Amino acid sequence: MKFATWNVNSLKVRLPQVLQWLAETPVDVLALQELKLDQDKFPLAEIEAAGYRAVWYGQKTYNGVALLVRAPFEIEDPVLGIPGYDDPQRRVIAATVNGVRVIGAYCVNGESIESDKYVYKLEWYARLHDYLALEVEKHPACVLMGDFNIAPDDRDVYDVEAWRDKVLCSVPERAAFEGLLALGLTDAFRVFNQEDKQYSWWDYRAAMFRRNLGLRIDHILVTDALKARATECVIDKAPRKWERPSDHAPVVITLAD
Structure with missing residues (x-):
């Protein structure tokens, strides 16, 4: 099986690119972030015509997440949002696919470390951590993937000094990322x-992009059961070269049966 994550930065704008990529790279599960679409505006007919089923959690203008699942795999036990957390922003979606619990997330950006949005980001990550702890306990085969808006270490940043202690690279954010790994x-x-x-x-x-000055902020985190099955995990930069691209590239993991 192949699982992928991609922040498409508006599904309305990027639907042709998503359909092209799925035709060329037929992954079994694709987690999308930043749909920027109302719940009733999701392009289900086009997705189904491409051979995929979908569950989504839309929000106009901002945020929004979805899971696209290639037929004949079923979408089981879907959950929208973090249970028990009354978050006005639609950022998390989960479902079970062929025995794997898949959680897609568009994590908070935070804007700057001086911003109230940064405080919200750290609080949001604490909620994600608690939710994920329960999911990992219930589902030994579990994957969390999405746009984390965190570059985990200095290797993931094109200019370490310029980004030091800035949002996406600050010590508390990286500690939140490590907290997820600790689960x-x-x-x-x-x-x-x-x-x-x-x-x-x-x-x-x-x-x-041409100068390769970027950040690694899109991640796939797997439990030990899936790590044992993993044969490859790559960043597919090809769609970033296309016309009207998202500013993110897909990340893809391949699992042995």
């Missing part, structure tokens, strides 16, 4: 690739 999860990309300058997001400005 028994592994950063799947780093199982296979220990190099620096491996990024999943590049600003649209100043030819940042």
Whole structure:
């Protein structure tokens, strides 16, 4: 099986790219972030025509997440949002697919460490941690994937000094990321690739992609049961070169049966 995550930065704008990518890279589960669509505006007909089923949690203009699941796999026990957390922002979605509990997340950006949004980010991560602890306990085969808006260490940042103690790279954010790993999860990309300058997001400005000045903020975290099955985890930079691209690239993990 193949699982992938991709922040598409507006599904309305990027639907052609998503359909093209699925045709060329037929993953079994794709977690999408930043749909920027109302719940009733989701392009289900187009997704189904491409051979996928879907569950989604939409929000106009901002946020929004979805799981696309390739037929004939079923979407079982879907959950929208973090149970018990009255979050006005629609950022988390979960379902079981072929025995794997899949959680897709669009984590809070935080804006700047001086912002109230940064406080919200750390509080939000604490809620995610508690939710994930329960999910991992219930589902030995569990994957959390999405746009985490955290670069876990200095290898994941194109200019370490410029980003030091800034949002996405601050010590408390990185501690929150480590807290998720402490639940028994592994950063799947780093199982296979220990190099620096491996990024999943590049600003649209100043030819940042062409110059490979980016951050690795899109991640796939897996439990030990899935880590044992993992054969590859890569960042697919090809769609970032397409016309009207998202500023993020998909991350894909391959699991042996």
